[in-house]
Amino acid sequence: MGSAIRLAILAVAFALITIAVGWWAVAVVGVLWGRLAGGEIRYHRILGAVAAGLAWLAILTAGVLWGEGRALLPTVSGLFSVPAVLLVAATVGIGVLLGFLGSWLGSRLRPTSHHLT
Amino acid sequence: MTFAFRRIVPAGLLAASLFALSHSWGPVPAIGPLLDPYHGLWGVARSAALPASGTATIPELTDSVVVLYDDRAVPHIFAATVADAQRALGYVVARDRLFQLELQARATAGRLTEWAGPGALELDRSSRRLALAATADEEYRTLTAESAPVVKALEAFAEGVNAWIEHLDRGDYPIEYHLLDARPERWQPVYSLYLLKRMSQTLSFSRHDRQYPPLADQVGADAARALISRNNPIQEPIVPNGAREPRYDFDPLPPPRLGRTTARAAIRPAPSLSWYPGGEAMDEGEYPVGSNNWAVSPARSATGSALLAGDPHLGLTLPSIWYEVHQIVPDTIDSYGATLIGTPAIVVGFNRYLAWTFTNNSADVVDYYRETVDSTRAPNATLLDGEWQPVQRRIEEYRDQRKRLIHSDTLFRSHRGPMIRDEKGWLSLRWTALEPSRTSQAILDMNLAHDVHQWLRATEGFDVPSQNGLVADRHGNIAIRSLGRVPVRPPDYQFIWDGRTSASDWRGDYPIERLPSAVNPTQGFLASANQQPVDPRVDSTYWGRRWPTPWRAMRIMAHLRRDSAVTVEAMRRWQTDPGSARVEYFMPYLLSAASHTTGDQTADSAAIRAAALLEAWDGRYNLENERGVLFEAVLSQVSQRLWDELRDEHGSPIFYPAEATMAQLMADASSPWWDDRSTARQEGRDDIIHASLVSGLTATLGRYGEPSGGRWRWDRVRRFTIPHLLRLPGLDAAGVANQGGPSTLSPMAMRGSFGSSWRMVVDLGPPIRAWTTYPGGQSGNPASRYYRNRLTAWSAGTLQPVTTPRTPGDMPADSTMARLLLVPSPSD
Numbered sequence: 001m002g003s004a005i006r007l008a009i010l011a012v013a014f015a016l017i018t019i020a021v022g023w024w025a026v027a028v029v030g031v032l033w034g035r036l037a038g039g040e041i042r043y044h045r046i047l048g049a050v051a052a053g054l055a056w057l058a059i060l061t062a063g064v065l066w067g068e069g070r071a072l073l074p075t076v077s078g079l080f081s082v083p084a085v086l087l088v089a090a091t092v093g094i095g096v097l098l099g100f101l102g103s104w105l106g107s108r109l110r111p112t113s114h115h116l117t
Numbered sequence: 118m119t120f121a122f123r124r125i126v127p128a129g130l131l132a133a134s135l136f137a138l139s140h141s142w143g144p145v146p147a148i149g150p151l152l153d154p155y156h157g158l159w160g161v162a163r164s165a166a167l168p169a170s171g172t173a174t175i176p177e178l179t180d181s182v183v184v185l186y187d188d189r190a191v192p193h194i195f196a197a198t199v200a201d202a203q204r205a206l207g208y209v210v211a212r213d214r215l216f217q218l219e220l221q222a223r224a225t226a227g228r229l230t231e232w233a234g235p236g237a238l239e240l241d242r243s244s245r246r247l248a249l250a251a252t253a254d255e256e257y258r259t260l261t262a263e264s265a266p267v268v269k270a271l272e273a274f275a276e277g278v279n280a281w282i283e284h285l286d287r288g289d290y291p292i293e294y295h296l297l298d299a300r301p302e303r304w305q306p307v308y309s310l311y312l313l314k315r316m317s318q319t320l321s322f323s324r325h326d327r328q329y330p331p332l333a334d335q336v337g338a339d340a341a342r343a344l345i346s347r348n349n350p351i352q353e354p355i356v357p358n359g360a361r362e363p364r365y366d367f368d369p370l371p372p373p374r375l376g377r378t379t380a381r382a383a384i385r386p387a388p389s390l391s392w393y394p395g396g397e398a399m400d401e402g403e404y405p406v407g408s409n410n411w412a413v414s415p416a417r418s419a420t421g422s423a424l425l426a427g428d429p430h431l432g433l434t435l436p437s438i439w440y441e442v443h444q445i446v447p448d449t450i451d452s453y454g455a456t457l458i459g460t461p462a463i464v465v466g467f468n469r470y471l472a473w474t475f476t477n478n479s480a481d482v483v484d485y486y487r488e489t490v491d492s493t494r495a496p497n498a499t500l501l502d503g504e505w506q507p508v509q510r511r512i513e514e515y516r517d518q519r520k521r522l523i524h525s526d527t528l529f530r531s532h533r534g535p536m537i538r539d540e541k542g543w544l545s546l547r548w549t550a551l552e553p554s555r556t557s558q559a560i561l562d563m564n565l566a567h568d569v570h571q572w573l574r575a576t577e578g579f580d581v582p583s584q585n586g587l588v589a590d591r592h593g594n595i596a597i598r599s600l601g602r603v604p605v606r607p608p609d610y611q612f613i614w615d616g617r618t619s620a621s622d623w624r625g626d627y628p629i630e631r632l633p634s635a636v637n638p639t640q641g642f643l644a645s646a647n648q649q650p651v652d653p654r655v656d657s658t659y660w661g662r663r664w665p666t667p668w669r670a671m672r673i674m675a676h677l678r679r680d681s682a683v684t685v686e687a688m689r690r691w692q693t694d695p696g697s698a699r700v701e702y703f704m705p706y707l708l709s710a711a712s713h714t715t716g717d718q719t720a721d722s723a724a725i726r727a728a729a730l731l732e733a734w735d736g737r738y739n740l741e742n743e744r745g746v747l748f749e750a751v752l753s754q755v756s757q758r759l760w761d762e763l764r765d766e767h768g769s770p771i772f773y774p775a776e777a778t779m780a781q782l783m784a785d786a787s788s789p790w791w792d793d794r795s796t797a798r799q800e801g802r803d804d805i806i807h808a809s810l811v812s813g814l815t816a817t818l819g820r821y822g823e824p825s826g827g828r829w830r831w832d833r834v835r836r837f838t839i840p841h842l843l844r845l846p847g848l849d850a851a852g853v854a855n856q857g858g859p860s861t862l863s864p865m866a867m868r869g870s871f872g873s874s875w876r877m878v879v880d881l882g883p884p885i886r887a888w889t890t891y892p893g894g895q896s897g898n899p900a901s902r903y904y905r906n907r908l909t910a911w912s913a914g915t916l917q918p919v920t921t922p923r924t925p926g927d928m929p930a931d932s933t934m935a936r937l938l939l940v941p942s943p944s945d
Contacts, residue, residue: 022287023153024139027131059154069162072900076158078847079296091152091159094138101134105127 006037007051014055014099026052026095030102035109045103052099053092060088146298153288158295160288165900167935175204175280175939177273183925184209184937189917190895190903192937193443195925200273202444203461205939207277207304210440210458214897215301216291217436217458218278218308220842225311226250227513230524232297234517238524245513246528248535249318252551253310259553267558271306274461278304291897293843298518312459313557317550319432320477321582321601325663326485329612332772336762337374344370344774345612345662348653350781353667353674355585355597355645357638358652361678363671367781372789373762407665408476409692409862410585411644411673414637415593419682423589423881426688427465427474428862431874433839435850435905437893439465439875443921444564452564453887453921455875462561465875467887470567471590472879476645480583480603481661482549484623486533486616490543499531499545500617506532533616545616547623549602554580569594569636576600577629585645591881597643598634599650602626603660610659633660642677646670646862666777668860671698688878689888692862693914699776699860700736700748706783707751708732710806720811727751727814730824738858740832743824745858751806751813755779758805761794776860831858837869839892839908850905853892854912863914876916888916 010033017025030048037044063069065088073084080087138149151157167186175182180197182205187193192209196202211218223229227244229237244250260268282301294300325345333341353363412425431438439455444463454466465474490496491505498505509530517523529536533545555578562575572588573596579586583601588594604623614621633650635643648667650660675698676691677683711728714721727747734744759779763772782788786802793800821828828834832854841848855872857863865872872892879887892911896903910917922928 018153019155022156023149024135027135056154060159063155064159064162067162068166068902069900071165071902071904072159072162075292075847075899079845081846087152091154091157094149094152095154097134098131101127101131105124105131108124108127 003047007047007054010047010051011055011058014052014095015059018055018059018095023094024098026055026098027102030099030104031106031109034103034106036106044107045100048103048106049096049100052102053096056095057092060091064088141298146296150287150298151295156286156288158292160286160290161292161295161898162900164289165896165898165902167937169934170936172938172940173208173280173284174941174943175208175277176941177276177280178204178939178941180941182939184939185922185925185928185933186935186937187920187928188932188934189441189919190934191441191443191919193445193920193922193925193928195445197446199446199449200269202446202450203270203273204277204280206442206444206456206461207274207279208281208939209277209442209937210456211278211281211304213895214436214440214458215278215281216293217842217897218304219302220293221315221459222304222308222311225253225315227515230515230517231520232299232518235523238515241515242513242524242526245526246535246537247318247322248528248530248551249314250311251511253307253314256553257307257310265558267561268306270461270561271309271557274309274459275304275306292848292899293845296843296845309459309461310557312457313554314550316457317582319582320584321480321482321550322548323479323481323483323663325481326483326612328772332763335373335375335765335771337371339371340373342371344772344778346775346778347659347662349649349664349666349775349777351667351671351777352652352654353648353670354652354655355599355643355648355650355670356633356635356652356655357640357643358655360652363667363674364652365780365784367784369785370778370781370788370790375762375794407647407669407864409644409646409669409673410474410476410587411642411677411688412587412589412595412597413677413683414589414595414641417641417677417681417683419684420880422591422883423593423595424683424685424688425467425472425474425587425589425595425877425879425881426692427472427587427875427877427879428692428873429465429475429477429875430864430872433865433870433872433874433892434842435839435848435893435899436842436897437874437891439891441889441891441895441919443919445923450564451921451923453919454877455889455891460557460560462564464560465877467879467885468564468566469591469885471569471572471588472877472881472885472887473563473572473586473588474877475584475586475600477647478583478585478599478601478645478650479647479661479664480599480601481659482581482583482601482603484547484604484606484614485612486531486545486547486614486621487541488531488536488543488545488616493538493542495527496529496536496543499543501532502617502619508536531616533622544613549581549583549604552580552602556580568592569596572596573598573634573636585647585650587643587645589879589881591883591885593881594637595643596634596636597645599632599660603632606659627658631658640678642683644670644673644677646673663775666699666775666780666860668697668699668702668776669862672696672862685878685880685886685888689876689914689916692873692876692878693856694862695737695739695742695856695858697736697738697858697861702780703752703783704731704736704748706802707748707755707806707810710803711810713803713807715804715807720807723814724807724810727810730814738831738856738861740830740854740856742831743827743829745831746821746829746834747813747817747824749859750817751809754809754813754816755806758793758809759790762790835865837865837872839869848899850893850908853908856912856914873911876911878916885921887919887921889919890916 017029077084141147183195185193194205227241350366408429410427443453452463452468454463457464489500491498496508511528513526515524531545533547559579566572568590579600580602586600587597646669647665648670649664711724791802837853839850855865875891877889890911894903894906
C-alpha cells in the first residue's frame, strides 16, 4: 500500500474516531496503528502524526474555516487575546502530538524486538 | 536501553500529555476538550447558522408545531394548543440562548461557584441571603398544590428547553460551557420563577431607607428627610394633573447641620453582611437611566388609530435580556413581542387587539425593621409585642466545580423576612418580592386580553416588580396604571421600623383601584419615564420616595403636547431624541454665572470662555455635538462642589441627591448648601458655578485637548462597550456610539452596561403594524451573524418592521430563513 493511501486511510480513521468519541481517542487509534503496522518505526510515528494533524485540520476546515462558522475565528481570537491562526495551529498541534505519541507507543508494543530501531 | 524502558518513555509521554490536556489549570479550562476540533469550542461554529429545514422531537407535544424563522431570525410559532406553543417557545429559546437561561437561574439561586469556584462566592452569598430562589421554590410548591394554570405553562416551557438539551452533543454546547468546562443542567419549571424574582431584584429593591440614618447623622434629620424626599420638586406626573407644563415646587431646602460625622460609621453594616452584591458602598446615585413609554389616542394620531411606543431600559448584555418571538394558537393567542429569557410568554409586545409595554415604577415596597433578639451572635427568637417569636435558620452550602464544599453560611429569617447583622444589631427585611406572587399568571393573561379593560383586569395579579403598565387597543383606548403590590404602612413613616411591635407591620396592600391610573385622558396621550406617578396635590398617598427627576418625562410630554398629529416616524425619532430638558434648565444658570467676577482675571476669562463654548451649543446630544462633554464636566463640578457636605472624612460621597434637588437650589442662590466648607468665606451659587466653569473647562482641555479638530465630538469621547454576560472580551460589542446623554430619552450608563434594551412602536391599525429592535441579536452564539447584527440599527435609532403572519402560509417565502417542524415522536 502506498504511503499516500496509508496516510489517507489513517487520517479518515483519526477523523472518524475524533467525531465519534472525542479528542483523546486519537491516541488510541495511534497506538493501534503503531502496534499493527509493519515496517520502520520512525516512518510510522511521523505518518501517524501527520495523519492526525490532517484529520483535525479537515474537521476544522469543514466546521470553522469554511462557511458561516468563520465568524468564530475573530471571536476566539479576542477571547484568548491571540491571533486565530495560533489557536488553529494549537488545535492541529494537539492532534499531531497525540497521533505521534500514540503511534510511537504502539510501535513499542509490537511483540518482536527486531522491528525496533 | 532495555526493551521495557523503550516502552516506558512513549507511554509516559503519552500519559503525561493526556493528563495535562484533560485537566484544568487554574482558570484555564482543560485544553484537550476545549480545542477538540469537533466536540470542543470549535463545534460552536457548526450551529452558527440555522438549517434551512429541520425536524426535532419534543415528546410531550400533543400535535406538530411549525416554527418559521424570518429574515431577522425571529421564530414564528404556529401551534394547535397554548401548551404546545409554550413547549416550542422553550425549545427555540434554548436553541438560541441556552447558556443565558442557565446562568440567570444559577445567579438567582446562588450556584455560580459550581461553575466558577470561590471567585463567585460573594455573589452567591448575596443571592442566597436575599432568598429569592427560596421564595420562588415556595411559590412554586404553593402553585403546584393549587394546580394553578401557570404551573402547566412553566412545565411546558421546561419540556421544550429539556428537549433541546437532551439532543445536544458536547460539540453543540454554547461556547461558554466549553470555557467553563461545564455541561447544561436540565431546566426545572421553577427556574422561570427565579428569573422573575431576579427582575424584581433589579427593578424594585431599594435601600433608600437604610441611607437615612447615616445621612441624618451627617446633615441633620430635616435636611436628610428633604434629600430623601417623598415628592420630587419637579412635578410632571404620569397620571395627568391638568397642567400644561411641569411645575416646580421649589421650597427652600433645610440647611445642613454638620459636625456629627463620627456616628455615621457605627451605622454602616459590614460589607460581608450586606444584602447587596458589591457591598453598601455601591450606590449609583440617582437612577442613572430609565425607561420610557407613551401612547396617543386616535384623536392625536396622524394614522387615525392609537399609537404606542415602548422603550424599557435595563442592563445591556450580549446576548440581550430579550428574545423576539411570535406565538400563534388559532382563536387563542396571536402575540408578538419580546419575552424575557425564561418566561413562557411575551412580556412586552402586542396581539391582534392591543399593545402593551412597561416602565419601572419606583414604588416603595421594601422596609427594614430593627429587631430585638435573644442572642446577638446567633438569634433563636425575636421579640414581638412582648413575646419571643422563633427565628428560622437555614444552612447554605456552596460547592465548587467538583462538588467540594467551599463555604457554608447560617442564614436567619424572622417572621418578616431575611435578617442580617450590622453594627447595631439585627435587621429584618420585608419586601414584596419575597412573598407569594401572581405575576407569572398575569403575564400569561395579558397576552389573551382583547381590549384595554381586559388587559387592566389581567394585570391585577402583577404583584412584583412594580411597573407602569401602558396599553393601547385597536378601539382607540389608551390607559396606564401602576402595577404591583404597594403595602399600606402605619401612618408615621419610619426609615427603620421598630421591630418590637406589630404596630410597625404592613396593614395589607392598597386595593387595585387605589393605584395610580388613567384611562382615555382628555389630553389624548399618556406617558411615563419612571417619574412620580401622581401629583401629590392630587393624591398625597405615600407611594415611594426619591423619584427620578422627570427630565425625560418633560421632554416626552413637550413633544406630545406640541404635536397633535403624531406619526409612527415621530414616535421612532423621539425614542432617540437628543434634546434635553436638563440642559434647558441648567444652561441659563451656567451662562449667567460666567459674568460673575472673582478678581482673578485668569479664572474670570476661563469662565467666560467656557460659557462662550457652551452658548454655541444647541443643547442636543447628537453624535456630532462638540459641547456636551464640556457641559457634563461643568455640571459634574457643580455637583461635587455643591454637595461637599455629603462627603465622609475621606472625601467619598455618602449620598447622591436627585438632580431635581440641585435644580431646586439653583433657584435659591444664597442657600447655605452652596457654601464651600473648605474656605473661610461664604460662597453662593454663582461662586460655585463660576469655579465649576473654570475647573470643568480645565478638566476637559486636559483630557481631550482643544475643541478644534473634532476632539470633543460626542461619538469620539463617548464610546460604550456592551458586555458579554460573563464580561468576556471578544464576545462583547466594543465601540458602540449612542445618540443621547444623561437624562435624554436614550441615555447609556455604566460604560455601556445599562440603556435602552428594547424599542417598539405599534400602530394599532387596522391592520396592526409594528417596528422593533434591541441592542444585540437573536442568537447567543457569537459565531452567528445574528449575535450582534441589530447593534448598528439600534445605535442609529432605526427600527425594523415586523412580520406577523396568521398562518404558516402567510409567511412571505422570501423572508423565511428557516423552517423547523417540532413533532411528538420521530415517526410523526
